[in-house]
Amino acid sequence: MRCITVVVLASVLALGSVGFAQKGQATDKPDPSAKPPISLKGAEPELYVSPVYLGPRDPSQYTPYSGFFPASDSTATIDVSNTPSYDGFGAACNVRVVVPVPGGKNQWSGVGWRVRLSAFSPSYLSEIAVAVTNVNGEGYVIRPGAGDGRAGSGAYSSGGIRELCSFYRVPPIDLPDGNLYLEFFETFDDATGCGQDGNWDSGTLTFAFTNAAPFDGHTEVGDAGDLPETAQATPAGPLRAIRGRIGPNDVDMYAIFITDPQQFSARTVGTCNTALDTQLWLFDANGRGIVFNDDNGGAPQSLIDNAAGCIPGPGLYYLAISVYNRDAVGCIGAQIWADTPFNAIRCPDGDEAASRVSGWTGSTAATGTYIIELTGAVGATPGDPDDCPPLQGWDEFADGGGDAGDLPETAQSTGNQVLQVIIGQLDVDDVDMFAIQIDDPAAFSATTVGGADFDTQLWLFDSNGKGVVFNDDSGGLQSRIDNSTGCITQPGVYYLAISRYNRDAVGCDSGLIWNNSPFSTIRCPDGPESTSRVNGWTGSTPAAGQYRIFLTGARGATRGDPDDCPSGPPTQPWDENANGGGDAGDLVSTAQIVYSPTATACETRVNPITGYNDADDVDLFVICITDPANFVASTIGGATWDTQLWLFRCDGTGVVHNDDTDGSQSRIDNTPGCITEPGIYILGISRYNRDAVDANGQLLWNNTPFTGVRCPDGPGAANPVAGWTGTTSAGGPYTITLRGAYFVSQGGCQQTPSCDGDANRDGVVNDADLLIVLFQFGQSGFGLQGDVNNDGTVNDADLLIVLFNFGCGS
Numbered sequence: 001m002r003c004i005t006v007v008v009l010a011s012v013l014a015l016g017s018v019g020f021a022q023k024g025q026a027t028d029k030p031d032p033s034a035k036p037p038i039s040l041k042g043a044e045p046e047l048y049v050s051p052v053y054l055g056p057r058d059p060s061q062y063t064p065y066s067g068f069f070p071a072s073d074s075t076a077t078i079d080v081s082n083t084p085s086y087d088g089f090g091a092a093c094n095v096r097v098v099v100p101v102p103g104g105k106n107q108w109s110g111v112g113w114r115v116r117l118s119a120f121s122p123s124y125l126s127e128i129a130v131a132v133t134n135v136n137g138e139g140y141v142i143r144p145g146a147g148d149g150r151a152g153s154g155a156y157s158s159g160g161i162r163e164l165c166s167f168y169r170v171p172p173i174d175l176p177d178g179n180l181y182l183e184f185f186e187t188f189d190d191a192t193g194c195g196q197d198g199n200w201d202s203g204t205l206t207f208a209f210t211n212a213a214p215f216d217g218h219t220e221v222g223d224a225g226d227l228p229e230t231a232q233a234t235p236a237g238p239l240r241a242i243r244g245r246i247g248p249n250d251v252d253m254y255a256i257f258i259t260d261p262q263q264f265s266a267r268t269v270g271t272c273n274t275a276l277d278t279q280l281w282l283f284d285a286n287g288r289g290i291v292f293n294d295d296n297g298g299a300p301q302s303l304i305d306n307a308a309g310c311i312p313g314p315g316l317y318y319l320a321i322s323v324y325n326r327d328a329v330g331c332i333g334a335q336i337w338a339d340t341p342f343n344a345i346r347c348p349d350g351d352e353a354a355s356r357v358s359g360w361t362g363s364t365a366a367t368g369t370y371i372i373e374l375t376g377a378v379g380a381t382p383g384d385p386d387d388c389p390p391l392q393g394w395d396e397f398a399d400g401g402g403d404a405g406d407l408p409e410t411a412q413s414t415g416n417q418v419l420q421v422i423i424g425q426l427d428v429d430d431v432d433m434f435a436i437q438i439d440d441p442a443a444f445s446a447t448t449v450g451g452a453d454f455d456t457q458l459w460l461f462d463s464n465g466k467g468v469v470f471n472d473d474s475g476g477l478q479s480r481i482d483n484s485t486g487c488i489t490q491p492g493v494y495y496l497a498i499s500r501y502n503r504d505a506v507g508c509d510s511g512l513i514w515n516n517s518p519f520s521t522i523r524c525p526d527g528p529e530s531t532s533r534v535n536g537w538t539g540s541t542p543a544a545g546q547y548r549i550f551l552t553g554a555r556g557a558t559r560g561d562p563d564d565c566p567s568g569p570p571t572q573p574w575d576e577n578a579n580g581g582g583d584a585g586d587l588v589s590t591a592q593i594v595y596s597p598t599a600t601a602c603e604t605r606v607n608p609i610t611g612y613n614d615a616d617d618v619d620l621f622v623i624c625i626t627d628p629a630n631f632v633a634s635t636i637g638g639a640t641w642d643t644q645l646w647l648f649r650c651d652g653t654g655v656v657h658n659d660d661t662d663g664s665q666s667r668i669d670n671t672p673g674c675i676t677e678p679g680i681y682i683l684g685i686s687r688y689n690r691d692a693v694d695a696n697g698q699l700l701w702n703n704t705p706f707t708g709v710r711c712p713d714g715p716g717a718a719n720p721v722a723g724w725t726g727t728t729s730a731g732g733p734y735t736i737t738l739r740g741a742y743f744v745s746q747g748g749c750q751q752t753p754s755c756d757g758d759a760n761r762d763g764v765v766n767d768a769d770l771l772i773v774l775f776q777f778g779q780s781g782f783g784l785q786g787d788v789n790n791d792g793t794v795n796d797a798d799l800l801i802v803l804f805n806f807g808c809g810s
Contacts, residue, residue: 049142051139052141054137061096064098074102074210085199086194101179105175111140111206115156116201125152127186127190128200131185132180135175135176135177155203169299171371215371218379227358228318233255240373242371245370253320256316261306265303268321274301276301276366278300278324281322283356290317290348291310292346293343303345307345328359329358329361330388331352334550335450339449350450395424396432403432406431406432408465408562413556418556419556426499435559436494436495443552447474448549452478455500456478457499457503462495463562467534469483472520487522502539506536509738512662513529528634570599570603571604572605575609583612586617591749592619596743609683624679625675627785630740632740634667643659645657647682656674668709682749690724690726692721694722756801773798
């Protein structure tokens with residue numbers, strides 16, 4: 001991302017690492033509950049002046065500026081003509097100057113500019129910046145060309161001196177040593193190694209100064225602690241304000257006494273007390289949550305009072321301040337308040353709403369000063385809050401002895417006590433599964449909200465390993481499952497699993513038990529193998545780290561003896577290169593024949609088919625389908641690119657097609673009734689938008705709708721495929737998961753039934769055909785395999801045909 005739009009009230013930039021987004025930076029699945037950017041009327045000024053904390057400055061690295069000309073004892077103007085803009089912040093070659101403040105003033109209060117800038121391609125004018133701070137490194141980054149995402153030259157003016165507080169909505173900066181420190185730099189370094197990215201061609205910067213009013217309140221002494229046991233006392237008497245500093249991952253807590261809950265308020269909003277995105281928290285004398293607020297009045301600063309009736313009466317309380325998203329957690333580590341809604345003043349509503357505070361979760365980099373203004377409070381000394389009760393939980397390593405398995409047979413048993421939390425760690429491609437007892441499905445919940453910093457997924461399986469309920473995203477990228485959808489039908493032993501997105505549960509035929517989406521819904525099984533027991537996991541993931549699963553309505557259990565997957569017919573995989581010998585062709589005549597001398601035609605199942613899709617590639621495979629109603633082919637979870645699946649008859653005419661079923665992956669089956677009879681078929685895969693056409697170049701299927709499983713509906717629907725249209729880049733590897741698909745005879749499409757009575761069309765009349773007729777005996781309807789004379793009924797006539805031709809073709 002080249003043009004950096006910085007809304008000053010949204011965050012403090014940590015320029016020590018330089019804090020600006022990188023060009024071309026990609027993101028994964030977006031967090032559905034991430035805080036939206038603050039939108040303020042007339043917010044354009046915040047593009048130009050944005051808060052920064054750089055750490056203490058070394059005056060010896062700055063050149064004294066002596067050429068400024070104060071317009072009065074309250075302003076100073078410096079000439080920036082011909083000042084080069086080199087590298088990112090902190091580079092040794094950057095221009096640094098120190099400006100003494102005129103008139104003995106002790107606070108920087110305003111700024112203005114009138115400049116002409118040049119940016120040398122590929123650098124942008126929006127990337128030319130100057131950091132202006134005090135000796136402690138507190139200050140602002142000024143970018144006159146903010147929003148101008150181009151190279152070249154441009155002239156920019158602030159329209160006069162603008163107040164930091166009233167115009168830019170940020171606090172004035174105290175100047176302990178009477179100096180301003182300026183460093184000219186690039187927010188994105190295109191010409192590295194001290195190459196010049198841009199230039200301040202001409203113009204001036206003007207700074208306004210004042211004397212700070214005396215502070216009437218308590219100033220933080222050292223670093224206030226973050227829990228009631230380490231909270232800082234406040235002096236006796238009316239407490240009108242608290243002033244302090246927050247560093248990375250810091251929380252400051254103070255003891256206060258609220259004399260009248262109806263008159264009480266604490267605020268960082270509205271008076272330029274801070275540029276931080278604050279959160280305010282109030283806890284009672286035992287550390288239990290009382291009231292909280294994140295954003296107030298459309299700003300990222302905070303206000304708490306008793307408007308919601310959360311404060312029960314006068315007494316000792318603990319007031320805490322943190323930067324978003326550093327959140328209070330209870331005795332088992334779950335959040336006392338939910339993350340959202342951001343702008344409400346709320347009583348505790350998180351998974352540990354009734355708990356005392358025992359710590360904080362979430363990492364923050366922001367650093368800066370704050371002032372909390374108070375009403376209805378006096379100073380107080382910390383008390384002796386209640387301790388947390390002993391933890392009732394299970395640790396994968398401390399209690400379980402090592403890595404929990406990923407299937408019911410290898411799941412960790414969890415004792416027999418109440419389970420409030422399960423603690424563990426996910427490694428590369430890891431899934432952890434635990435046996436639990438649910439006595440009351442209505443009371444059950446499991447969540448990783450506040451318990452993980454990676455994109456989790458939670459799964460619940462019954463005592464036989466069959467899918468029960470699942471969720472991916474319920475609290476941001478974290479997960480929650482409960483019985484709100486009625487998926488848990490009875491008490492009993494269940495298997496709870498956690499994985500990182502996108503490591504997904506598959507059934508006995510390697511199909512997904514749950515579809516990938518929708519992400520945010522708590523769902524009963526809805527995938528192609530929704531009724532199967534879990535037999536494995538698909539999708540590759542990096543290591544995720546530690547997690548906590550917070551539970552209600554659950555206790556420990558011992559894993560049982562779940563049912564195995566049914567044996568069914570034998571299954572073998574097929575790989576385009578390892579088994580097929582190279583690239584599968586894209587026409588009927590060049591399709592790869594899924595044949596093996598160790599497989600029985602139309603009896604040995606094939607699953608999965610794997611291969612590689614090159615540029616403009618289409619891969620076709622000859623397979624046998626014995627039961628159209630049971631046939632499924634799917635790339636869901638088996639490809640990272642936009643697939644299309646196709647099915648053709650041996651004469652090349654189209655049968656069924658799908659582009660998108662789950663995201664950009666595909667699934668075909670016989671739900672629309674396109675497959676009218678058992679037989680030999682050709683399965684194809686291509687990348688969107690490589691489409692089947694007839695000899696006249698007409699589409700066999702229309703391009704849309706993308707999400708339907710469709711019989712041929714294009715202008716060439718009745719004609720055989722003769723080629724493919726559309727240019728595509730290489731797709732990469734793929735896996736087609738199959739159900740109801742079988743190996744074929746060596747002849748593939750050339751192996752047509754030459755023997756009467758060949759019910760399964762494998763070229764031989766044998767026991768398999770006799771069993772088909774016997775099992776379907778008495779059934780009526782067209783398309784039955786056992787109806788070898790095609791009269792609509794499986795009866796004595798079909799049985800006699802099989803018996804008279806028994807052994808034909810062998």
